Amino acid sequence: MTAQIAHLFALGCLAGIFFQIALIAGAPLGPWTQGGRHPGALPLSGRALAALSIPVLAAQALAILSAAGFPGLDWPRWTGWAALGLSVVTAALNHLTPSARERAVWAPVTLVMAGLAAYVMIVTP
Template identity: 40%
Template sequence: MIAALLLTVLLAVLAVFQVALILGAPIGHFAWGGQHQVLPTRLRVGSAVSILIYAVIALAAFDRAGQVDVFPGAFSAVTMWVVFAYFVLGIGMNAISRSKPERYTMAPLCLVLSVLSFLVARL
């Protein structure tokens, strides 16, 4: 349960970050390859989709931890393993970013998210 809660808290922080990007905050060097200070419309849409994905991940984590019953059968178990793989991939993708701020913040954050999602997936 603690891992699911920590995972959700970090996803909520990321959601706030994505909202800031959507609203035009000049922090784009931390996201989407770091090529834009202020995101263009297509990447703002991507940030909005990211927030929806974070919400599904949080629901799956709490479902897997037995705190809610939202998804049928083994859906949350499979989903959390997919989420784990997604965050492991995110470590590599952020680590090779041309943007130093993205490399030095998002790669370690993905590492933490991957460990937490692994712990939730193993429940």
């Protein structure tokens, strides 16, 4: 069961990566990210922040997969705890954002992802 939960977490990270790629490519999704300050496509600085999010999301996915015992990954256990911590912070920030659209979409998604990461870290030895 833990492996499936870790895979769901990784799938959520992958969805986040695709969202970041769309932002970098100029999709008019500004109201759904970064506090909703931009009505259309993000400016260059916002796209740079989206680009920085990609390796962070990938590392979070790999850390949780490793914690769940995914074959071929042997990351230190603290990386899973760091991924969980970052997931909790992300969920909190998405609940506090001034953007109603961002709260409506990303707050529940990131809360579920934090729960998935917590399950993996608490259940696995």
